[in-house]
Amino acid sequence: MSIAVADRPGTAATAARFSPRWISDRLSKVVLHVAVIGLTAAWIVPTAGILVTSFRPFSKISTSGWWTALAPSFSFTVDNYSKVLSSSNLGQSFFNSFMISIPGTIIPIAIAAFAAYAFSWMKFWGRDWIFLGIVGVLAIPLQLSFVPVLSFFVAHGITSSNLSWAPFLPVWLAHTGYGLPFSIYLLANFFRALPSDLFESAEIDGAGTLTVFFRIVLPLSVPALASLVIFQFLWIWNDLLVALIYVGGAPEVAPLTVTLANLTNSLGQGYHLLTAAAFFSMLIPLIVFLSLQRYFVRGILAGSVKG
Amino acid sequence: MNWGSFLTTQLPTLLVVIVGVPAVIVGYIVAGEFLVRRLPDAARPSVRPWLWVGPALFFVAAFLVVPAILTAKASLETSKGDFTGLTNYARQLGDFPSGGAWIAIRNNVYWLVLYTLFVLAFGLILAVLFDRVRYESLVKSLIFMPMAISSVALGVIWKFMYWYQPPGQLQTGTVNAILTGLLRTDPRIWIQDPKVNNFAIIGAAVWGITGFAMVILSAALKGIPADLLEAARVDGAGELTVFRRVIFPLMMPTVVVVGTTLVIFALKAFDVVYVMTGGNYDTDVLANRMYKLLYFSGNTGGAAAVAMILLAAVIPVLIFNLRQFRAVEARR
Numbered sequence: 001m002s003i004a005v006a007d008r009p010g011t012a013a014t015a016a017r018f019s020p021r022w023i024s025d026r027l028s029k030v031v032l033h034v035a036v037i038g039l040t041a042a043w044i045v046p047t048a049g050i051l052v053t054s055f056r057p058f059s060k061i062s063t064s065g066w067w068t069a070l071a072p073s074f075s076f077t078v079d080n081y082s083k084v085l086s087s088s089n090l091g092q093s094f095f096n097s098f099m100i101s102i103p104g105t106i107i108p109i110a111i112a113a114f115a116a117y118a119f120s121w122m123k124f125w126g127r128d129w130i131f132l133g134i135v136g137v138l139a140i141p142l143q144l145s146f147v148p149v150l151s152f153f154v155a156h157g158i159t160s161s162n163l164s165w166a167p168f169l170p171v172w173l174a175h176t177g178y179g180l181p182f183s184i185y186l187l188a189n190f191f192r193a194l195p196s197d198l199f200e201s202a203e204i205d206g207a208g209t210l211t212v213f214f215r216i217v218l219p220l221s222v223p224a225l226a227s228l229v230i231f232q233f234l235w236i237w238n239d240l241l242v243a244l245i246y247v248g249g250a251p252e253v254a255p256l257t258v259t260l261a262n263l264t265n266s267l268g269q270g271y272h273l274l275t276a277a278a279f280f281s282m283l284i285p286l287i288v289f290l291s292l293q294r295y296f297v298r299g300i301l302a303g304s305v306k307g
Numbered sequence: 308m309n310w311g312s313f314l315t316t317q318l319p320t321l322l323v324v325i326v327g328v329p330a331v332i333v334g335y336i337v338a339g340e341f342l343v344r345r346l347p348d349a350a351r352p353s354v355r356p357w358l359w360v361g362p363a364l365f366f367v368a369a370f371l372v373v374p375a376i377l378t379a380k381a382s383l384e385t386s387k388g389d390f391t392g393l394t395n396y397a398r399q400l401g402d403f404p405s406g407g408a409w410i411a412i413r414n415n416v417y418w419l420v421l422y423t424l425f426v427l428a429f430g431l432i433l434a435v436l437f438d439r440v441r442y443e444s445l446v447k448s449l450i451f452m453p454m455a456i457s458s459v460a461l462g463v464i465w466k467f468m469y470w471y472q473p474p475g476q477l478q479t480g481t482v483n484a485i486l487t488g489l490l491r492t493d494p495r496i497w498i499q500d501p502k503v504n505n506f507a508i509i510g511a512a513v514w515g516i517t518g519f520a521m522v523i524l525s526a527a528l529k530g531i532p533a534d535l536l537e538a539a540r541v542d543g544a545g546e547l548t549v550f551r552r553v554i555f556p557l558m559m560p561t562v563v564v565v566g567t568t569l570v571i572f573a574l575k576a577f578d579v580v581y582v583m584t585g586g587n588y589d590t591d592v593l594a595n596r597m598y599k600l601l602y603f604s605g606n607t608g609g610a611a612a613v614a615m616i617l618l619a620a621v622i623p624v625l626i627f628n629l630r631q632f633r634a635v636e637a638r639r
Contacts, residue, residue: 115363124356145374177370238457278463289455
């Protein structure tokens with residue numbers, strides 16, 4: 001075996017220094033690194049451009065490209081941020097986004113955890129067919145549900161303008177319904193992979209269903225729950241369509257995505273302000289992403305069918 | 308912002324919701340369990356599961372299944388609720404090739420093909436290249452980062468990338484600056500010019516989602532046994548042959564899964580179009596058309612018909628997904 005490895009063609013170990021093979025190996029390494037770094041650099045240009053622009057004074061933005069700011073003499077300012085935060089309702093929207101995202105994350109996941117446990121470890125009539133139905137619903141466009149749900153909400157007074165004590169109730173309910181299929185799917189996949197001995201020995205010890213669920217299943221599922229929480233939170237934080245439909249654009253209730261979309265239309269030429277607003281809206285997702293990337297990636301790998 | 312109303316009404320509501328709702332759900336399960344214990348032994352296993360799945364089934368039925376059926380019904384009615392047969396569909400699908408919903412359908416086809424293919428191609432190339440360098444995790448998270456930002460922010464970022472000034476003037480948008488500065492060609496009005504704007508918008512969306520494909524494909528790549536690749540190389544296969552004959556076929560199932568997910572994303576495309584053009588300049592897509600019909604025209608019948616067209620496009624993917632799911636289940 002060791003001979004086979006040593007004889008492997010194309011490794012630097014066997015090629016003598018400065019032989020043609022050694023040179024071609026080195027060259028292909030260089031090409032590889034250039035390609036990797038070049039592609040990555042190209043990928044971060046759009047984000048870098050908007051970040052740099054958001055800190056440039058207006059007079060410079062309109063007269064030179066953002067890349068010129070990277071060379072001396074440097075002139076950066078936070079004017080764009082202070083202006084856009086004081087002249088628009090971005091600050092309020094920032095809170096609204098939290099008001100929408102936190103319950104919109106907690107409620108569906110709490111409901112889904114119980115359902116997913118039943119789907120994975122209880123036997124009941126039609127279980128597999130119902131679960132198959134849940135998988136099917138994952139692909140259904142949300143658009144299909146807007147008209148009937150909205151007219152039901154309007155007919156029964158469940159609208160954000162009507163409910164001053166809970167203006168976000170409609171969107172919480174909607175995100176609960178829309179978030180459930182994916183949450184159930186992801187959690188059930190995880191629960192089912194738990195070893196069945198665990199449940200058998202717990203039952204022999206006389207533990208009831210509730211004890212098994214709260215003391216064994218939930219603690220073991222913390223990684224899956226963490227990825228799901230991050231996923232659902234970012235999905236709602238970044239959502240525009242559901243927010244537009246159920247909350248609308250009124251300044252007191254609009255989340256960041258809706259406010260930013262409105263600014264895009266109203267600012268027009270005021271691009272220097274828009275870049276600051278866009279970066280402001282990206283703050284929380286970027287913090288969540290950079291600190292919890294591991295869980296985020298795991299969530300994506302566990303269920304890649306979210307719509 | 309109005310701090311007074313925030314502190315006195317909204318914040319308390321939020322606290323009540325994030326503490327109260329989980330408490331109610333747990334209370335419901337505990338109380339249900341208490342009642343189930345009172346039942347005779349034989350009845351317990353048939354009652355308990357329904358208590359556990361009940362709330363979830365209620366929400367899925369109330370927000371997805373029943374509304375979908377009602378939308379199917381609404382697509383056959385006028386906005387006042389009178390039955391009109393297929394009139395709504397005829398209005399949306401009548402004037403081929405440029406009236407009704409046809410522009411949106413054409414653009415959704417562009418999205419379906421170009422978005423899916425480019426994301427898969429980029430995802431695959433990046434996954435394979437990054438697998439060979441030691442700083443893999445760093446470059447991966449940089450490519451993946453756009454996944455964390457909203458499509459609205461993405462739209463703003465790319466509007467800025469595609470910024471246009473008339474020829475002869477200084478181009479401050481990155482894409483046109485490269486065109487005029489490095490390639491010495493005329494700048495393009497990327498967002499308004501109907502010849503290129505769909506591709507420009509799809510390009511922006513591809514940039515945002517490639518990290519998603521890359522991460523999944525990269526995980527599949529790492530799952531290929533190293534001996535297999537080694538054996539192919541010992542037999543004298545070049546890197547390209549190894550990729551074509553060994554890596555790609557073994558990754559095919561994952562490529563298919565990612566591909567179907569991307570097809571669904573492409574069909575539901577909305578945010579990027581809404582922010583970058585609002586569906587103007589021939590860039591409309593079905594989801595945006597439906598939103599406009601619903602909100603600006605108040606045409607619920609037309610909106611429902613567009614939603615049904617969207618559903619019809621998704622159904623093949625849905626059936627395919629279900630088959631895949633059952634095949635995987637059968638192997639368990």
